[in-house]
Amino acid sequence: MLIVQKYGGTSVGDTHRIRLIADRLLATQREGNQVVVVVSAMAGQTDRLMQLAQEVGGSTGLENHTRELDVLLASGEQVSIALLAMAIRAAGGKSISFLGHQIRIRTDSSFSRARIRAIDCSALTSALEEGMIPVVAGFQGIDDEGNITTLGRGGSDTSAVAIAAAISADVCEIYTDVDGVYTTDPRICPDARKIPRITFQEMMELASLGAKVLQIRSVEVAHRFGVALHVRSSLNETEGTIVSDQAPMEDIVVTGVSLDLNQARVTVYGLPSRPGIQAGVFQPLGAAGIVLDMIVQNPPEDGRSNLSFTLPTRQLEHSLKLLQSNADKLDLQKLKSDDQVAKVSIVGVGMRSHSGVAQKMFEILSDAEIEILMISTSEIKVSCLIPRFAGEEAVRALHLGFGLASEDV
Amino acid sequence: MLIVQKYGGTSVGDTHRIRLIADRLLATQREGNQVVVVVSAMAGQTDRLMQLAQEVGGSTGLENHTRELDVLLASGEQVSIALLAMAIRAAGGKSISFLGHQIRIRTDSSFSRARIRAIDCSALTSALEEGMIPVVAGFQGIDDEGNITTLGRGGSDTSAVAIAAAISADVCEIYTDVDGVYTTDPRICPDARKIPRITFQEMMELASLGAKVLQIRSVEVAHRFGVALHVRSSLNETEGTIVSDQAPMEDIVVTGVSLDLNQARVTVYGLPSRPGIQAGVFQPLGAAGIVLDMIVQNPPEDGRSNLSFTLPTRQLEHSLKLLQSNADKLDLQKLKSDDQVAKVSIVGVGMRSHSGVAQKMFEILSDAEIEILMISTSEIKVSCLIPRFAGEEAVRALHLGFGLASEDV
Numbered sequence: 001m002l003i004v005q006k007y008g009g010t011s012v013g014d015t016h017r018i019r020l021i022a023d024r025l026l027a028t029q030r031e032g033n034q035v036v037v038v039v040s041a042m043a044g045q046t047d048r049l050m051q052l053a054q055e056v057g058g059s060t061g062l063e064n065h066t067r068e069l070d071v072l073l074a075s076g077e078q079v080s081i082a083l084l085a086m087a088i089r090a091a092g093g094k095s096i097s098f099l100g101h102q103i104r105i106r107t108d109s110s111f112s113r114a115r116i117r118a119i120d121c122s123a124l125t126s127a128l129e130e131g132m133i134p135v136v137a138g139f140q141g142i143d144d145e146g147n148i149t150t151l152g153r154g155g156s157d158t159s160a161v162a163i164a165a166a167i168s169a170d171v172c173e174i175y176t177d178v179d180g181v182y183t184t185d186p187r188i189c190p191d192a193r194k195i196p197r198i199t200f201q202e203m204m205e206l207a208s209l210g211a212k213v214l215q216i217r218s219v220e221v222a223h224r225f226g227v228a229l230h231v232r233s234s235l236n237e238t239e240g241t242i243v244s245d246q247a248p249m250e251d252i253v254v255t256g257v258s259l260d261l262n263q264a265r266v267t268v269y270g271l272p273s274r275p276g277i278q279a280g281v282f283q284p285l286g287a288a289g290i291v292l293d294m295i296v297q298n299p300p301e302d303g304r305s306n307l308s309f310t311l312p313t314r315q316l317e318h319s320l321k322l323l324q325s326n327a328d329k330l331d332l333q334k335l336k337s338d339d340q341v342a343k344v345s346i347v348g349v350g351m352r353s354h355s356g357v358a359q360k361m362f363e364i365l366s367d368a369e370i371e372i373l374m375i376s377t378s379e380i381k382v383s384c385l386i387p388r389f390a391g392e393e394a395v396r397a398l399h400l401g402f403g404l405a406s407e408d409v
Numbered sequence: 410m411l412i413v414q415k416y417g418g419t420s421v422g423d424t425h426r427i428r429l430i431a432d433r434l435l436a437t438q439r440e441g442n443q444v445v446v447v448v449s450a451m452a453g454q455t456d457r458l459m460q461l462a463q464e465v466g467g468s469t470g471l472e473n474h475t476r477e478l479d480v481l482l483a484s485g486e487q488v489s490i491a492l493l494a495m496a497i498r499a500a501g502g503k504s505i506s507f508l509g510h511q512i513r514i515r516t517d518s519s520f521s522r523a524r525i526r527a528i529d530c531s532a533l534t535s536a537l538e539e540g541m542i543p544v545v546a547g548f549q550g551i552d553d554e555g556n557i558t559t560l561g562r563g564g565s566d567t568s569a570v571a572i573a574a575a576i577s578a579d580v581c582e583i584y585t586d587v588d589g590v591y592t593t594d595p596r597i598c599p600d601a602r603k604i605p606r607i608t609f610q611e612m613m614e615l616a617s618l619g620a621k622v623l624q625i626r627s628v629e630v631a632h633r634f635g636v637a638l639h640v641r642s643s644l645n646e647t648e649g650t651i652v653s654d655q656a657p658m659e660d661i662v663v664t665g666v667s668l669d670l671n672q673a674r675v676t677v678y679g680l681p682s683r684p685g686i687q688a689g690v691f692q693p694l695g696a697a698g699i700v701l702d703m704i705v706q707n708p709p710e711d712g713r714s715n716l717s718f719t720l721p722t723r724q725l726e727h728s729l730k731l732l733q734s735n736a737d738k739l740d741l742q743k744l745k746s747d748d749q750v751a752k753v754s755i756v757g758v759g760m761r762s763h764s765g766v767a768q769k770m771f772e773i774l775s776d777a778e779i780e781i782l783m784i785s786t787s788e789i790k791v792s793c794l795i796p797r798f799a800g801e802e803a804v805r806a807l808h809l810g811f812g813l814a815s816e817d818v
Contacts, residue, residue, distance in 0.1 A: 055424035057495035072491035082481035086466035
């Protein structure tokens with residue numbers, strides 16, 4: 001098999017763990033596999049570098065220094081690839097490290113959140129043919145002008161998946177410090193179970209669960225190129241969660257329950273009923289790169305309606321300013337916001353063929369006396385916005401109500 | 410003026426000092442100059458990275474991991490260029506950072522001690538034309554295959570001089586934490602004076618003095634390309650030492666006194682007199698990259714002579730093994746070594762036109778009752794190997810004897 005293994009910052013957090021990973025890679029190779037490994041910066045490095053950046057450039061806002069910030073942050077992975085390649089060699093293996101620009105991980109020029117366009121695999125392929133374990137710096141690339149770019153937080157997962165796609169790997173193993181993807185957050189629900197198999201779509205809808213183990217953007221790339229992911233622990237040999245096109249054989253309706261505490265709600269009152277009005281409201285937000293999640297509009301009364309939507313809490317203040325500056329022009333009556341909310345979601349491909357799943361969710365929340373503030377549904381997901389204080393209680397009620405804790409769902 | 414400024418690790422040791430350098434660079438620019446700045450890794454970084462390397466690869470000897478070691482160490486300069494570029498921008502200037510590969514500092518492939526072959530200045534020139542202060546990573550380059558290379562300890566000085574040569578800078582200012590080059594080590598001789606002007610040749614001969622302020626290899630490059638160096642302090646505005654082709658106007662015979670405690674002496678007894686015998690002795694040392702310093706051979710008696718030479722103390726043991734393995738073949742009678750020695754030297758271009766300088770040195774040492782073990786002379790330098798314990802005493806006697814302490818030499 002041709003395997004891409006990706007190790008996060010905690011897994012390469014110190015030299016002891018780096019040596020353990022070297023052993024694990026060599027064991028994988030001895031079993032007859034070819035292995036490419038992608039690594040993140042050592043845990044704590046990125047924070048340390050950000051602190052330094054804050055000290056020199058913070059007064060003017062780091063968003064004005066994204067090119068240099070990428071040069072700075074990319075140094076973190078440079079350290080870990082060199083150390084891991086050394087550790088593999090010291091353990092008797094053959095290895096060579098590659099920086100983003102050395103295997104031409106071409107990206108666009110959006111510093112700090114670049115998108116991968118292409119990867120030149122020839123150096124990787126040659127190294128594999130020579131029996132080497134190539135160690136690739138995750139998170140970083142290079143644009144057409146030769147500037148260093150980075151892919152954003154968690155970008156190493158995307159690097160690994162993109163490399164797996166480019167070299168047609170059989171599987172991309174994402175190593176982390178948890179065993180896999182769980183039916184819900186085990187800190188909220190102690191009886192949460194590890195999900196053995198999950199589809200790309202479910203994984204994307206379970207973003208808030210998945211975000212703890214892998215970057216959701218990498219799931220999109222894996223989906224697009226059909227790269228099977230295996231999310232597993234670097235601390236043991238247990239099988240983790242396989243993320244692929246294949247749904248599990250059993251007829252599972254709800255795969256997982258997720259909770260998102262980072263959304264705030266904005267309501268625009270008295271929206272005049274005229275074509276293009278919603279576009280007018282959202283335009284400044286879109287231009288500022290603010291991504292909306294749930295959007296709900298009531299039918300108009302007396303030519304006006306109310307429009308509610310959620311957006312990331314940290315962008316709430318900025319968003320309200322943008323909306324306010326536009327309010328007179330658009331003839332809006334009032335703006336209100338609430339950041340004391342939570343979004344709870346149930347996800348499962350089985351929903352497509354089962355009716356009444358949303359209804360059952362509403363009943364469970366009702367029985368728990370939890371108020372539903374907003375609802376949004378997709379083919380494989382139902383989300384409810386609820387009061388923030390009730391978030392964890394809702395998760396426990398849904399996890400129990402949909403039978404996720406027991407093995408015989 | 411077009412100025413290259415180089416700041417060492419201490420000068421960029423923390424974010425406060427980085428901001429001070431940004432201010433200094435902007436002040437230089439405001440005076441109507443164009444400035445390119447070359448920086449080293451923040452003080453302490455290289456040691457920290459070497460420690461990590463030792464932990465993962467040390468068991469097999471780091472000399473087996475030079476390619477990866479260079480990838481690792483080059484990350485240090487990557488951090489400092491990004492931070493300095495940010496600091497310049499935060500202080501209102503325009504700046505862009507460049508890694509070795511981004512301005513194609515092409516080197517050979519001798520990892521950890523690469524030599525610069527060429528630099529592509531087009532990106533630097535464009536940046537200067539746009540009013541920017543380009544910040545270049547010292548110490549690093551790239552070979553023909555795109556591997557990261559480093560130039561060895563102190564290589565940032567060489568980077569700065571090479572860049573100054575490539576862009577035809579008017580001067581290359583080397584900033585350090587001392588005021589310039591002194592007539593001798595002020596820790597040994599408290600009345601040592603700063604030398605205002607010194608020639609390249611004198612500077613190279615004063616290697617052991619100079620090594621504290623700039624890498625001697627950089628002086629060779631500066632000499633070859635006629636780049637004037639200005640060695641000065643980053644802590645104040647005082648003029649430092651100008652190193653150039655021009656000797657000072659005054660008739661100074663001895664410019665400085667240096668002491669080298671890193672040389673050990675080897676003596677080969679009973680060397681047979683036949684053509685090529687010295688080449689036979691030295692061949693294995695040369696092949697191992699060991700550089701000899703003083704070499705003295707007595708005239709032969711009874712067809713055999715004694716050959717003494719000095720080499721770096723840290724390579725003594727290895728050298729003795731190499732010599733021993735060859736001893737039978739070459740019919741050598743005995744090998745002896747002594748690492749309790751010191752080399753004291755007087756240097757000055759004025760010696761060329763003054764006779765009796767060496768004689769005066771011997772008299773001064775004799776008056777101080779210091780035994781002379783070996784002597785070697787060049788046009789502008791006289792060196793004596795003496796017992797190690799007498800090293801500092803010899804420096805003080807010569808510094809006083811040649812009138813270096815007073816202003817009216």
